[in-house]
Amino acid sequence: MNTYKVLEIKKSVFEDNDRQADLLREELKKNKTFLLNLMSSPGSGKTTTVIRTIEALKNEMRIGVLEADIDSDVDAHTVAETGTKVIQLHTGGMCHLDADMTRQGLAGLGTEGVDFVILENVGNLVCPAEFDTGASKNVMILSIPEGDDKPLKYPLMFSIVDVLLINKMDAADYFDFDLEAVKERVKKLNPDIRVIPVSAKTGMGIDEWADWVRTEVKNWKEA
Amino acid sequence: MNTYKVLEIKKSVFEDNDRQADLLREELKKNKTFLLNLMSSPGSGKTTTVIRTIEALKNEMRIGVLEADIDSDVDAHTVAETGTKVIQLHTGGMCHLDADMTRQGLAGLGTEGVDFVILENVGNLVCPAEFDTGASKNVMILSIPEGDDKPLKYPLMFSIVDVLLINKMDAADYFDFDLEAVKERVKKLNPDIRVIPVSAKTGMGIDEWADWVRTEVKNWKEA
Numbered sequence: 001m002n003t004y005k006v007l008e009i010k011k012s013v014f015e016d017n018d019r020q021a022d023l024l025r026e027e028l029k030k031n032k033t034f035l036l037n038l039m040s041s042p043g044s045g046k047t048t049t050v051i052r053t054i055e056a057l058k059n060e061m062r063i064g065v066l067e068a069d070i071d072s073d074v075d076a077h078t079v080a081e082t083g084t085k086v087i088q089l090h091t092g093g094m095c096h097l098d099a100d101m102t103r104q105g106l107a108g109l110g111t112e113g114v115d116f117v118i119l120e121n122v123g124n125l126v127c128p129a130e131f132d133t134g135a136s137k138n139v140m141i142l143s144i145p146e147g148d149d150k151p152l153k154y155p156l157m158f159s160i161v162d163v164l165l166i167n168k169m170d171a172a173d174y175f176d177f178d179l180e181a182v183k184e185r186v187k188k189l190n191p192d193i194r195v196i197p198v199s200a201k202t203g204m205g206i207d208e209w210a211d212w213v214r215t216e217v218k219n220w221k222e223a
Numbered sequence: 224m225n226t227y228k229v230l231e232i233k234k235s236v237f238e239d240n241d242r243q244a245d246l247l248r249e250e251l252k253k254n255k256t257f258l259l260n261l262m263s264s265p266g267s268g269k270t271t272t273v274i275r276t277i278e279a280l281k282n283e284m285r286i287g288v289l290e291a292d293i294d295s296d297v298d299a300h301t302v303a304e305t306g307t308k309v310i311q312l313h314t315g316g317m318c319h320l321d322a323d324m325t326r327q328g329l330a331g332l333g334t335e336g337v338d339f340v341i342l343e344n345v346g347n348l349v350c351p352a353e354f355d356t357g358a359s360k361n362v363m364i365l366s367i368p369e370g371d372d373k374p375l376k377y378p379l380m381f382s383i384v385d386v387l388l389i390n391k392m393d394a395a396d397y398f399d400f401d402l403e404a405v406k407e408r409v410k411k412l413n414p415d416i417r418v419i420p421v422s423a424k425t426g427m428g429i430d431e432w433a434d435w436v437r438t439e440v441k442n443w444k445e446a
Contacts, residue, residue, distance in 0.1 A: 041264045041265045041266060041346070041369075042264045042348050042369055042373060042376065042377065043264060043366075043368060043369025043370045043373060069376055070349060070376065070377065070378075070379070071378070072375045072376045072378075074372050074375050074376060075376075093349075093353070093379075095318065095347070095349035095350055122349065123264070123348065123376070123377075124318070124347055124348075124349055125265050125346065125347075126293060126316075126318035126345070126347055126350075127318055127349075127350070130316070143266075143368065145266060145366065145368035145369075145391065145394070146264075146265055146266025146368075147266045149295075149297050150265060150266060152295045152297050153265065153292055153293065153295045153297060153298075153346070154265065154293065155293075155294070155295075156293075156316075168368065171368070171394070171397060171398075174394060174397055175394075
């Protein structure tokens with residue numbers, strides 16, 4: 001049986017999170033570990049997407065996962081079943097991770113020889129957008145049932161991410177969701193954003209997503 | 224055309240939010256205005272539920288709506304189309320309302336002669352659970368696509384609400400969602416919680432929900 005550690009994260013003592021985030025990013029760069037910060041609402045399919053990503057890439061790189069949550073272990077348990085190195089981080093009520101908290105998580109996980117770490121942030125479209133975790137790249141998931149008005153309501157989150165995954169595409173026929181309207185809304189906030197429609201359930205779009213990750217991990221190690 | 228005001232909420236100066244919340248609740252009681260605090264993740268169907276609730280009850284009571292959001296007016300615009308008195312509150316980046324912020328919103332709306340005010344809180348399962356708004360009752364929505372593990376991951380939110388609406392029941396066949404497991408999980412956290420399955424889209428369950436509101440508004444005025 002696969003197991004996982006649980007780490008109670010301590011509140012950060014640093015006032016200048018941006019500085020801490022830059023320092024962490026530099027260290028990760030030096031150690032050739034690519035850190036992906038994955039954000040979304042609760043229930044958008046973050047954990048299922050993490051598992052699909054692991055399946056797609058586990059034969060070509062060493063992967064680790066940081067599962068952040070207020071106080072449950074549900075997600076680490078699920079990810080551990082894939083045999084991937086994973087640690088559950090408890091934020092003690094806080095609805096985000098900052099750079100120092102992320103550093104604690106990486107230390108708990110152990111990143112020696114790990115190529116690619118996925119940080120599954122706390123399910124929330126507000127606070128996580130406000131704190132740079134020190135990640136190499138930021139990605140968010142918006143799922144079809146949440147509605148196409150979300151870029152209007154949570155503009156900061158859509159502004160700061162490199163990729164937007166539109167998940168639960170398999171349910172697209174069932175909900176009124178205007179994909180083109182979403183693309184237009186997010187491009188207005190963030191012209192360089194890459195939008196990838198996927199279904200973590202059926203596997204649709206996961207190849208394109210895994211290609212993006214593959215290229216970014218490679219660039220991170222080489223540049 | 225129906226219009227609505229937009230109010231930029233000021234950050235509270237009070238340190239003891241619980242005291243402010245109790246004071247607000249007492250005033251609302253005296254003025255016979257029942258305040259319902261409605262919480263959920265983004266995209267669970269809060270605004271659609273608000274509109275269904277208005278439709279069910281508008282002929283028997285005077286209703287007002289506070290729409291809280293980080294900075295959009297999407298929801299107030301939608302609610303204003305029903306002809307209901309509504310105000311959009313901008314929280315200035317904050318992911319919750321506390322009692323003083325709610326008081327500012329009620330003052331902006333004007334509650335003279337209003338029987339029932341719905342506060343649609345910011346879409347979030349963490350911060351809103353931590354701040355008593357002064358509401359008469361607290362209600363949350365969990366929608367089918369979000370998954371049945373949410374009570375395990377956001378226990379505080381499920382612990383503090385009087386009613387849990389399980390929304391998007393019309394999509395139940397499409398998602399793996401164990402309603403009985405959710406009921407069991409929430410009753411463990413909150414034995415007195417009332418769970419009502421609804422579909423704000425089709426109207427399923429709205430009668431039972433409107434009955435609950437009707438009874439609570441009546442009790443609030445009489446007790």
